[in-house]
Amino acid sequence: MKNIVKNLFAIMLLVALTIPVNPVFAGNEDRAGESGAGELLIMPFARSSGWGMSNTSCIRGLEGMYLNVAGTAFTKSTEVMFARTEWLKGSGISINSFGLTQKVGTSGVIGLGVMTMGFGDIMITTVDLPEGGIGTFKPSFMNIGISYAKAFSNAIYGGLVLKVVSESIADNRAQGVAIDAGIQYLTGDNENIHFGIALRNIGPTMKFTGDGLSFRGNMNNSDVLMTVEQRSVAFQLPALLNIGAAYDFIINDAHTITFAGSFTSMSFGKDVYAGGLQYNFNNYLMLRGGMQYEKGLFDSDERTSAYTGPTAGITIQVPLNKDKGSTFSLDYSYRTSNPFQGTHCIGARINL
Secondary structure (H helix, E strand, C coil): CHHHHHHHHHHHHHHHHCCCCCCCCCCCHHHCCCECCHHHHCCCCHHHHHCCCCCCCCCCHHHHHHCCHHHHHHCCCEEEEEEEEEECCCCCEEEEEEEEEEEECCCEEEEEEEEEEECCCEECCCCCCCCCCCCEECCEEEEEEEEEEEECCCCEEEEEEEEEEEEECCCCEEEEEEEEEEEEEEECCCCCEEEEEEEEEECCCECCECHHHEEEEEHHHCCCEEEEECCCCCEECCCEEEEEEEEEEECCCCEEEEEEEEEEEECCCCCEEEEEEEEEECCCEEEEEEEEECCCCCCCCCCCCCEEEEEEEEEEEEEEECCCCEEEEEEEEEEEECCCCCEEEEEEEEEC
């Protein structure tokens, strides 16, 4: 198994080193909009959202399934999480997330994560009835992930995620699968230097099928009815590569400040640079902030994202059983956007 991890790390590092570092050649802006399943790019939990997703190298627990799965290997026993996100408030889109991770054996951790998106009731319209009045429908997006991560030593952690992607409306549906892989490496006298790398959303193309792509009509102006089915064009998943590093400034036993940074190479969009910091007071209170940057972010004519960069978050954590180390925490994060009124996320986490 150690050889498998070493080979996986070597492959991921090779991919990272082949990415052009010159900003002129980085990213794939010309392919923007060509992929689907964009919900795979959303972080549905508050802690990482508050960091601006800069914590690729130091993410811990279930949230790792959505950024770097190696982080789930740090689960001590059992972790359960819930979160509710008002995504781009004012758009009427909400995200509900749930998951758990469970330690198995001496160093393995399995995980299950579920994310659903709700868009509210949307009016049904037709060519003959463009104003609607014939009812509503509810789109449904759901991602289900199953993960396995392992601590291969005190310094190396790795894992894999298998995700099932489902998108549907009343009469059309698309389904697909994707795989994520990630590794984290710790070093330093106090294990306070973190490195991480993750490949995400690697999988076959998806396409829509269903009755919504067919219609009935008369053949050659006769009384003969026939059903014609149109074929949907297949679309690719939004594959990406995350590379990150972090450093813990351990002031004393009660106070720690962590600086983190990451680079995300997007297959279908602009590359993203993220930085963030977190202040941790004795694991009772955590304050964090971050910044995400992509080309043209500060120019309203060139900006192609609704997010404008800054993020912030807070965690309040209380012990449930000091002997077992179990805790309960509440998390909140906010991401600025223009237009809309930002993205708000609130969640709860139980470590048993």
